[in-house]
Amino acid sequence: MIRLLPRFLTAILFLAHLQTAFAQEPGSRAEEQARQQEAKARNLKTYVSPWIEQRLLAVENAGGFGVARGVVVKFGDIKRGSGFAPGIGYGYTTSGGGALAAKGVYSIKNYKLVQVSAQSPHFSADRLLFRTRARWQDAPRVPLYPLGPDPPAFRTDYAETKTEVSGEALLKPVRYVRLDGGLGVEWFNTGFSHDENPVGLTLFDTLPGTGADPRYIHSRVSGAFDLRDSEGYTRRGTLLSATYHNYHADSNGTHSFDRVDGAAEQYIPILHGNWVIFLGLWASTTMGKDGGQVPFFLMPDLGGHDLRGFSDYRFRDRHSINWTAEYRWYAQEFIDLAIFYDAGKTVPTRGALDFKDLHSSIGGGVRLHTSISTLVRVELAHSREGLRFLIGFSPVGP
Amino acid sequence: MTMPTSQCVRSFIALTGSLVVALAVVSYSTYASGPDSRKAPKFYDDDPLMRAVDTQDAAKVQPRQISLMLDAAINLFGRPGLQDVGRAENVNTIDEVPDSNWFTNRAGTRPFTPDEMYRGPSDDAGPAPGQWTVSRKSNGVSPGFTITDERNRRYFIKFDPPGFPELGTGAEAVVTRLFHALGYHVPQATVGILRRDNLVIGRDATVRMPNGGYRKMRMSDIDEQLRRAERSEDGSYRVIFAEALPGKSLEGFKYEGTRPDDPNDVVAHENRRELRGLRVFSAWVNHTDAKAINTLDTLITENGRAVVRHHLIDFNATLGSAGIGLRERRDGYEYLAETTPTYKAMPAFGFYLRPWLNIHYPTYRGIGRFESKRFVPEEWRPRVPNPAYVRSRADDTFWAARKLMGISDDLIRAAVKAGHYTDPRSEDFLVGALIERREKIGRAWLTAVNPIVDPSLSEDGALTFRNIAVDLQFAPAPPGYQVTWFRFDNMTGESTAIGESKISETRATAPPDALARVRADTTLPGGRGQFVRVDIAATGGSIASWASPVRVYFRRTQDGWKLVGFDRMPDAPAMRPGLVGAEQTR
Numbered sequence: 012m013i014r015l016l017p018r019f020l021t022a023i024l025f026l027a028h029l030q031t032a033f034a035q036e037p038g039s040r041a042e043e044q045a046r047q048q049e050a051k052a053r054n055l056k057t058y059v060s061p062w063i064e065q066r067l068l069a070v071e072n073a074g075g076f077g078v079a080r081g082v083v084v085k086f087g088d089i090k091r092g093s094g095f096a097p098g099i100g101y102g103y104t105t106s107g108g109g110a111l112a113a114k115g116v117y118s119i120k121n122y123k124l125v126q127v128s129a130q131s132p133h134f135s136a137d138r139l140l141f142r143t144r145a146r147w148q149d150a151p152r153v154p155l156y157p158l159g160p161d162p163p164a165f166r167t168d169y170a171e172t173k174t175e176v177s178g179e180a181l182l183k184p185v186r187y188v189r190l191d192g193g194l195g196v197e198w199f200n201t202g203f204s205h206d207e208n209p210v211g212l213t214l215f216d217t218l219p220g221t222g223a224d225p226r227y228i229h230s231r232v233s234g235a236f237d238l239r240d241s242e243g244y245t246r247r248g249t250l251l252s253a254t255y256h257n258y259h260a261d262s263n264g265t266h267s268f269d270r271v272d273g274a275a276e277q278y279i280p281i282l283h284g285n286w287v288i289f290l291g292l293w294a295s296t297t298m299g300k301d302g303g304q305v306p307f308f309l310m311p312d313l314g315g316h317d318l319r320g321f322s323d324y325r326f327r328d329r330h331s332i333n334w335t336a337e338y339r340w341y342a343q344e345f346i347d348l349a350i351f352y353d354a355g356k357t358v359p360t361r362g363a364l365d366f367k368d369l370h371s372s373i374g375g376g377v378r379l380h381t382s383i384s385t386l387v388r389v390e391l392a393h394s395r396e397g398l399r400f401l402i403g404f405s406p407v408g409p
Numbered sequence: 410m411t412m413p414t415s416q417c418v419r420s421f422i423a424l425t426g427s428l429v430v431a432l433a434v435v436s437y438s439t440y441a442s443g444p445d446s447r448k449a450p451k452f453y454d455d456d457p458l459m460r461a462v463d464t465q466d467a468a469k470v471q472p473r474q475i476s477l478m479l480d481a482a483i484n485l486f487g488r489p490g491l492q493d494v495g496r497a498e499n500v501n502t503i504d505e506v507p508d509s510n511w512f513t514n515r516a517g518t519r520p521f522t523p524d525e526m527y528r529g530p531s532d533d534a535g536p537a538p539g540q541w542t543v544s545r546k547s548n549g550v551s552p553g554f555t556i557t558d559e560r561n562r563r564y565f566i567k568f569d570p571p572g573f574p575e576l577g578t579g580a581e582a583v584v585t586r587l588f589h590a591l592g593y594h595v596p597q598a599t600v601g602i603l604r605r606d607n608l609v610i611g612r613d614a615t616v617r618m619p620n621g622g623y624r625k626m627r628m629s630d631i632d633e634q635l636r637r638a639e640r641s642e643d644g645s646y647r648v649i650f651a652e653a654l655p656g657k658s659l660e661g662f663k664y665e666g667t668r669p670d671d672p673n674d675v676v677a678h679e680n681r682r683e684l685r686g687l688r689v690f691s692a693w694v695n696h697t698d699a700k701a702i703n704t705l706d707t708l709i710t711e712n713g714r715a716v717v718r719h720h721l722i723d724f725n726a727t728l729g730s731a732g733i734g735l736r737e738r739r740d741g742y743e744y745l746a747e748t749t750p751t752y753k754a755m756p757a758f759g760f761y762l763r764p765w766l767n768i769h770y771p772t773y774r775g776i777g778r779f780e781s782k783r784f785v786p787e788e789w790r791p792r793v794p795n796p797a798y799v800r801s802r803a804d805d806t807f808w809a810a811r812k813l814m815g816i817s818d819d820l821i822r823a824a825v826k827a828g829h830y831t832d833p834r835s836e837d838f839l840v841g842a843l844i845e846r847r848e849k850i851g852r853a854w855l856t857a858v859n860p861i862v863d864p865s866l867s868e869d870g871a872l873t874f875r876n877i878a879v880d881l882q883f884a885p886a887p888p889g890y891q892v893t894w895f896r897f898d899n900m901t902g903e904s905t906a907i908g909e910s911k912i913s914e915t916r917a918t919a920p921p922d923a924l925a926r927v928r929a930d931t932t933l934p935g936g937r938g939q940f941v942r943v944d945i946a947a948t949g950g951s952i953a954s955w956a957s958p959v960r961v962y963f964r965r966t967q968d969g970w971k972l973v974g975f976d977r978m979p980d981a982p983a984m985r986p987g988l989v990g991a992e993q994t995r
Contacts, residue, residue: 340759
């Protein structure tokens with residue numbers, strides 16, 4: 012035991028020295044801070060962006076969500092009434108600033124869309140742009156009601172397939188004026204949806220254009236005087252626009268017709284946009300050529316998106332008129348609330364295009380938006396036909 | 410010499426046994442001597458430290474891009490960073506921010522002249538006349554270029570938004586100077602004139618395409634940028650020439666956490682006093698856009714070592730400007746997404762009227778939406794919550810407000826003069842508004858906590874201090890003060906009361922012989938000198954927070970009693986990040 016004492020004392024001294032060496036407090040504040048930095052220097056890590064940040068940076072560096080790039084999730088842009096329609100798309104922006112895109116969308120109501128499109132670079136200081144697209148759309152159950160100003164609430168469905176190859180030019184000669192013109196070929200195929208309702212079949216068979224399956228050369232020109240802040244969302248401004256369409260049925264001349272759509276919209280901000288009064292008036296009229304008929308599936312229609320207390324395509328005829336008054340208020344930067352009153356009708360003759368005997372609906376809702384676009388509208392509307400819950404992804408209007 | 414195996418084993422066991430027993434003895438002795446014996450002293454000899462040095466080489470720090478969208482979303486809908494809010498961690502022992510690569514004390518700490526203010530962060534007065542070679546263009550919302558002049562100096566050019574002459578350029582020039590004077594590292598920004606024929610495209614200049622690729626820059630790219638800028642009648646453009654910062658760009662810093670690859674970045678940014686205090690300065694100049702992408706870290710060489718310097722940049726969205734036009738009326742009053750006013754507004758059919766809706770703004774050229782009458786400092790907020798701001802305590806805002814008081818009327822006038830507003834009414838209005846906002850800040854934040862400053866203890870025991878809120882006439886003087894004296898043990902942190910007095914002036918005398926006893930006391934361990942602690946609180950006044958004492962420490966030195974410690978909120982309750990500043994934990 013005595014023999015071990017020197018070893019024991021040596022060990023004590025050794026450990027005490029070690030403890031002192033490692034646990035010694037810094038002698039100054041500067042040393043204390045230097046030690047913290049030394050400790051971190053021994054444990055440096057490279058910053059690795061999380062996946063979500065990498066994806067968002069790719070979007071930001073490319074110029075935002077509006078720029079076509081890679082594989083993206085797409086929603087909607089299919090025939091109205093499709094219901095929720097998710098899809099997938101691919102975009103490619105060329106080094107010259109043009110864009111190529113392709114997408115496919117499939118809705119919960121079995122609507123389908125396939126489209127490829129191309130867009131030119133912006134020319135003449137963003138004043139001129141060309142676009143072209145090839146598109147196939149299948150809508151197997153489009154609501155169909157009898158024609159006329161006050162049709163019974165009898166609904167059946169029809170199927171519509173449309174194939175289109177078209178191009179358009181958009182010109183903005185001065186700040187508030189938009190002109191555009193387009194030309195395309197459109198093939199329509201319609202048929203009665205396979206429900207067993209003989210009354211529906213009778214209705215379908217008696218409508219103009221049934222079974223014609225025309226191929227149209229569709230040309231159009233439009234002009235707009237637009238003082239709104241943005242087409243997608245605004246709290247102020249005026250829009251006056253008119254579009255002339257010519258549908259030339261090359262396979263069956265009896266279905267050639269012209270159509271004119273007009274719109275007048277006014278946004279009146281009160282107290283810097285805390286309140287916005289929106290007034291919109293829209294009218295459409297068609298003219299059969301050489302005694303030809305306007306096929307029912309290209310007639311003006313109301314319901315759903317414009318006459319919101321009624322279901323989609325509830326009213327359909329050769330001419331239509333409707334107006335909306337909306338009171339909107341600011342909840343926060345990205346949220347507005349609104350109450351609205353819609354009224355409108357479809358009529359067989361242009362002479363009946365007035366403000367008498369309009370169908371009306373009232374409602375309210377909430378809108379989520381950015382400074383330039385409406386992301387989603389959630390609304391509840393009421394008409395004599397009941398309550399409707401709506402979800403939209405664009406501003407109010409046709 | 411060899412040893413039998415059995416003997417080797419015995420020796421090994423004996424040695425191991427000795428070590429184990431010795432370890433136990435050393436551990437027990439450490440334990441038995443108590444935790445205080447291992448405790449660091451509260452004050453070191455070099456306290457208070459006036460400069461925080463970066464001691465480690467940071468050459469390996471890599472640029473990191475910060476997503477604007479993610480940063481905004483995280484801060485709008487969460488409170489990133491540490492959740493317990495305590496005292497700012499980078500202050501020295503007298504509650505001040507030492508000079509560092511984050512901050513340099515200037516106005517209010519040392520003489521700072523109006524000429525210095527007018528000149529700005531550097532002597533640079535913009536690019537040399539002649540041809541300027543464009544190397545890059547802005548990809549952002551605001552137009553801009555990077556140019557190099559004939560002296561090979563690099564500048565970023567920024568413009569006024571169309572329809573708003575002098576708005577963005579004036580704001581950038583003025584606020585750059587103010588923030589430099591306040592202590593931040595900012596790039597020099599000078600108002601100047603650009604003509605299209607000044608510009609030539611650099612041989613290697615490219616334009617980044619939306620597809621991520623690059624193509625050679627064309628004159629049409631320049632024209633596209635110029636079309637988005639305000640043009641003078643003579644065809645020229647009023648611009649800001651922002652001098653390129655020296656060193657390698659590392660992109661911005663976040664207002665929370667630390668850079669994981671910077672060895673010198675050891676204090677969480679949300680706990681840095683100068684970033685918490687930035688809330689006050691931002692409120693002053695309506696800098697609602699103080700976000701990560703409006704900062705810039707650069708790798709520079711300092712004392713032969715690579716270190717990171719941290720800058721604030723982009724002040725064209727301050728005062729009444731949003732950079733791309735007038736600022737939103739909401740800016741400064743409500744976050745982009747804030748729940749309480751939203752819930753109130755939703756069912757109110759628009760009749761919940763925000764107070765900012767009916768503010769009247771002047772129409773002077775270049776001023777935009779900036780005013781002082783309706784400004785409420787404590788309620789001011791940026792567009793998106795800032796992790797450092799929401800942790801700012803009363804001692805942080807006090808520190809910043811006191812710094813701000815160092816910006817005199819003359820200094821404000823000199824900074825505004827650098828904005829080169831063509832209408833003298835604009836200049837006068839802006840000077841007046843900044844002065845009034847400064848005074849409101851003083852009234853709000855210099856009174857929110859016990860405002861004792863500049864304590865001093867003389868050789869003969871006379872304690873003097875100032876009440877800055879009273880001195881600057883932001884509040885009436887309290888009827889009196891209570892001063893409590895302690896002997897302070899620097900090693901254990903223990904304080905022993907040695908006397909107290911009630912006074913009506915900002916002057917007190919130490920209890921008779923108390924200081925002499927402290928001086929004579931040689932029993933204190935550590936040999937680190939003798940200390941006294943003095944707690945000073947206001948008594949009988951109308952401001953409740955003034956009754957909480959500040960805690961002051963003096964160390965005995967050869968030259969007398971030296972101030973070594975100051976804590977404005979020694980008894981601060983537990984706090985958490987709040988809506989606009991730190992809030993008491995419930």
